[in-house]
Amino acid sequence: MSCDDKVKIRCPACTRIFRERASRVRDGAEVNCLNCNKLIVLTKETDDSFLRRALKAAREIRAAKDAAVHAATYSGAASASKRETP
Numbered sequence: 016m017s018c019d020d021k022v023k024i025r026c027p028a029c030t031r032i033f034r035e036r037a038s039r040v041r042d043g044a045e046v047n048c049l050n051c052n053k054l055i056v057l058t059k060e061t062d063d064s065f066l067r068r069a070l071k072a073a074r075e076i077r078a079a080k081d082a083a084v085h086a087a088t089y090s091g092a093a094s095a096s097k098r099e100t101p
């Protein structure tokens with residue numbers, strides 16, 4: 016899962032697509048285009064539907080990761096207290 020935590024961002028300047036970590040793609044964040052090095056401000060108020068989509072995808076990835084961490088923590092605690100044998 017850790018290798019799949021990147022979202023695609025379409026640069027508004029050169030229109031090429033690059034990938035950025037979901038943890039860095041959040042409202043108000045700034046990233047540099049890997050192709051033309053333009054500073055891209057990520058805000059959900061942007062008119063750029065590609066950037067809005069990237070923000071949404073990043074939020075979903077972070078939520079999924081949080082859920083996975085919680086599930087792992089919970090199942091670990093549950094199995095430790097239950098001691099079920101197969």
Ligand SMILES: [Zn+2]
Nearest residue numbers: 026029048051
């Ligand atoms: Zn660019």
